[in-house]
Amino acid sequence: MSTYVYGITRSPAPHLREGLTGVGDPPRPVRILQRDGLVALVSDAPEDLRPKRRELLAHQQVLAEVNAERVVLPMRFGSLSEDDGTVGEVLVERAEHFLERLDTLEGKVEYNIKASHDQEAVLHVVMAQQPELRAESEANRAAGGGSYEQKLALGEKVARAVQAREPVDAALLRHAVEPLAAEVSEGPQSAGWLTNLSVLVDREAADELLSAVEELGNSAPQLDLKVNGPLPPYSFVEKTDASADATAGVRAAPAAG
Amino acid sequence: MTVAPAQQQGGGTGNLYDVLELVLDRGLVIDAFVRVSLVGIEILKIDVRVVVASVDxxxxxxxxxxxxDLESGRNKSPGLPDVVGQVTESGAQGKTKGALSGAAQTVSDAFQQARDESQEGGTRRRTTTRKKEERE
Structure with missing residues (x-):
């Protein structure tokens, strides 16, 4: 029976809610493995685990509960160990590294901020900055929308102007939050965001961060900002060097299939 | 502007999609552990710029x-220069809110279709794969 690993934290073991379950259908009960001052949050691994919605949610939920009380090193989704014994060995072998990471992240949480453009507002911004665009737009409008070619020409210019605005607005966000953050990490660029920023902040500084983001939202109405947190420090745990220690004899699976 | 602090307790799923890529792409990776296959998930990383540069x-x-409505924009962006004098007063003012929201919807399509609309509940459309995952 292989073991699913959610995260690693420090002893003493956190108090887990009665009946806390993780991945699987039916959801497998979350257990604690303790070795050498470290605690791994684990459960039995379901056969044929897939990255489905409920599994991702279960993973995040287990970590969120622990993260509410203390720092935890969140595993990436889908980390499987041969068995409990192997998890224990990993804790022992890499105790120093894990403890260092836990020290570094102590008292801190991650907030993820995604920004996208409010369409109408950003059009106002680019029109304001480029009077010739505004003039062209109004000329088209006066001509009942303009010809196909005129529409295309205007649309292309506006699209480019809006696109050129993206890094500018991404920088606005970064500058707003950077002074409050212990660390900032650009999140993976995925569809739908002009910037995807994760910040590591002291738990106590969370309100300050939220205020700063809210202020930015008010002063830059072209920005649609979505804040999520507090989260376990997903973006600020260090990946272990795959070449560093292969003694455990289990190959790292490629992250992408 | 939406500030949506995650609910740590209570099992709300509302924020899941906003942290999905963190759960999948970030977090600790230990070489002594195996990772489950994530086939089909990579599609989350579609480059929106491909979408932007099209005739449509x-x-x-x-x-x-x-x-x-350039007139209403004046309130929103105080810096809006008054360069082009005769803004079609009749035209601009005549535009109704309905027309505007129509425009917003149009651009919303032109922009990133994957935009998260979690506030509207189940109307998210990040990717087909995502929809698929959502159903499961």
């Missing part, structure tokens, strides 16, 4: 500009 997109932008 240009036309939608043009359409949105055509409907844009």
């Amino acid at each position: 997109t240009y036309l939608k932008f043009a359409e949105a500009c055509n409907r844009l």
